[in-house]
Structure formats: structure tokens, C-alpha cells
Amino acid sequence: MARRLQAIPRGVYASTPLFIRQAEGSILEDVDGNRFIDLGGGIGCTNAGHRNARVLGALRSQLDAFLHLCFQVTGYESYVALAEKLNELTPGKFAKKTFLVNSGAEAVENAVKIARAFTGRSAVISVEDGFHGRTMMGLSLTSKTHPYKAGFGPFLPDVYRIPFGVPADQRLSHRGPMTVGQVTELLDQTFRRVVAAESVAAVVAEPVLGEGGFVVPRAGFLPALAQICRDRGIVFVADEVQTGFGRTGELFACTHFGIEPDLILTAKSLGGGLPLAGITGRAEIMDAPGPGGLGGTFGGNPASCAAALAVLEELADGQMMAQGRALGEQFQRRAQEWQRQHSFIGDVRGVGAMQAMEFVEGNGVPCAKAAKKLVQHCLHHGVLLLSAGTYDNIIRLLMPLNMSDDEFQQALQVVEDGLSAVASELGELAAAAH
């Protein structure tokens, strides 16, 4: 750690003090031999588990053939095969094309370029509490100021933000479905007061907010938003970087909401642990930039493509997603009991294995210290857990989908004990404050 602090800027934050020697399945082992059940998956990149056997097999074969070529210089089949697979598997039966890049942020950048080229318009709309990466367009679309945006401006012009169906501060009290009329009214206000509809190239939104705190939109919001985009000639972009590849119990979260985005962005678990991201969408939109308009040296690297094809094979029979859904249900049952016991658990929510708990003080005020204490307790008792949210008051699950029931129950027991420890500490704090 001393060497890390010396050699690496403090901006690259260390959310745990761990240095890992070995990872296998759902277990991390650190350099001191301590073992941890991984509920974070390197921020959602190991849906298929650490060192997935099929991924390793594909990588070994690729190592014996070639590594970097640059797809724009000399082709290789795995890039094409992966594009075909993503075209087939993403929601929507229309003709699609796929372009591969290295990271989620790069996918976001390219989606905006493609939407602008297609529409000839410049404005982009994102949603409150959305997260879209650390590059300049990604940050411009991202909501949370600290630590992501503060000090890094100016951000790109012509970027606007709408509520994710309901203003962020009213989320816990407004749950029912939204009507098309309500969503239309919301967008009409934006198009009248903020930016003209005919200037908007794209709306970019995660179907379930990831970094923003696993916020599930109210029923009706996303279908109405997609319809309004269609009516107004706006490209609807679903950022499935965090929600994708089985996390929500479906291959893509859009399926839960019955929406077929014009462009869909994938990354994280797509690469099975290797850097890879995709922009998949309607063929006519994807073909808007001219030859040479899209590219990058490493995008769709052969090793990453081989790994991704193996990940898709792993997901193909649905077993891993079924296990993910089962884990999600186990969490829901336990967490709802915890919520009855602990008043600081303001919300339990999620879809499939994408589950979260939100911590609050009285009056629904976000309680980051509860989340922090729980994360620390878990770390000291062998469970790696991640927080999220604009107020850092949300605990989220991003474990491998193929984690065993046994490992998951062990992890949940640690969380349960941690919640009791947090409750007594919060009680002590409250008593000390009086």
C-alpha cells in the first residue's frame, strides 16, 4: 500500500486496502492469505465468475494464434462472430450492426457520435443520477458531482438532464406506474423550456441506474420515453454497461420493460474480465458515420472477443441467469426481514441479481455512515461489498451470477451481523448526540 500511494495518484481511489493474489469463482484471496466472498465482481465485470473455465479455455486458444492485429488493419473472425451474436441477442428483431471498443465510457462517446451523425442534431439528454463513465462526454452525461465531476469542467455543451421518471428526492414515496401522459408532460416541459425536440440527437439512460443506486424506474416510464424518442426522431440509447449480461435475470434489463432501444451499450461482464465494450444498434443508425469515422487501435481486441464469445456461451442455456435470479430472491427475502428490524433500512429494491438496500436516518435523510460501516464490517469478516448512490448510502450486489447458495448464505449472514453492529453503533451515536 505504501508503494501504491507513492507511485499512483490519489485520484485513483482505493475503496479497500486489499491486494489480491488469486481469484477463483466467487472467492478472492489476498496476499496475506485472507479469503473474501466477492459481492462486487470488480464492479460488475464477473457475472460469469472469476477465471471462468470456458473463458480461460478460449483465451488459451487465442494466445496460441495471435494477440493484437487492429481490426481496421487486418480482420479476424471472432470480432465478426461477436458482432453477429450481439446483433442477434440484443432486444429488437430489426437489422443491427455492432462496433466494438474498450470500455463503457468509450461506448458512450461513440453512441453520441453515431446519433449525432445520424440525426444531424447535437443535443443529448440524460437522466438524474445516471452514470456514463469518466471521459468528457461520459462525465457531461453523468449526474453525480463529487467525486466524478468537480474540478474537471467545463463539460460539453448541449447536454441536458431530466428526472428518471420522478425527481430524485421523491423516489421513495412515489412508486406507482407512470402514465404515458405524465411522461409526455415531463418531456414537453423539457422541449419547451430547456431544449427543442428537433435539436435532440439522443436520449441516453440506464434501464436501471447502477452507480446512481440501483434505482428501478417506475413502470411505464421507459416505454413512454422510448415512444416519445421515436415520435420526435431522437435516438434512444440504453446504457446496459452495468445492467447487462444476465445481471437482472434477463440478458438485458430492457427486456423487463419491453423496450427495444435504437442503440444498446454493453461492457463490463461482456469481456469475462477483459476490457471490451460494444455499441449495437439499428443498422441504418450505426452506418451513419462514414468509412474511417469509427475506430480505435485496440477496440475488439482478439483476446477480449474470444473471452466474450465464451461468456455468451456460458449464458446461453439460461442456468447462470436462473441462479442469479435465485440469489436475488434469497436477498430480497432476507433484506425485507432486516428492513422490519432496522429503521435505518429505508428501501430494499432490485431486479434479478441486481439488488440493493438504501440507508436513511429519520425523515428519509440519506445515511452514508450506515453504508460505510456495513462495508467495513463485511470487509473485516470476509465479504467484499460495494456502496453506490449520489449520497453513498446504498449497498449493492454485483456478485458472480453463478455463486453457490452456500457462499451466498455465508455472505448474507455476515451482512446480517453487520447490520446489527451498525444498528448498535447508530444507536450509540444517536444517544451521544442527545
Ligand SMILES: Cc1ncc(COP(=O)(O)O)c(C=O)c1O
Ligand atoms: C452504466 C455505466 N455506463 C458506463 C460506465 C463506464 O464504463 P467504464 O468504466 O468501462 O468506462 C459505467 C461504469 O461503471 C457504468 O456503470
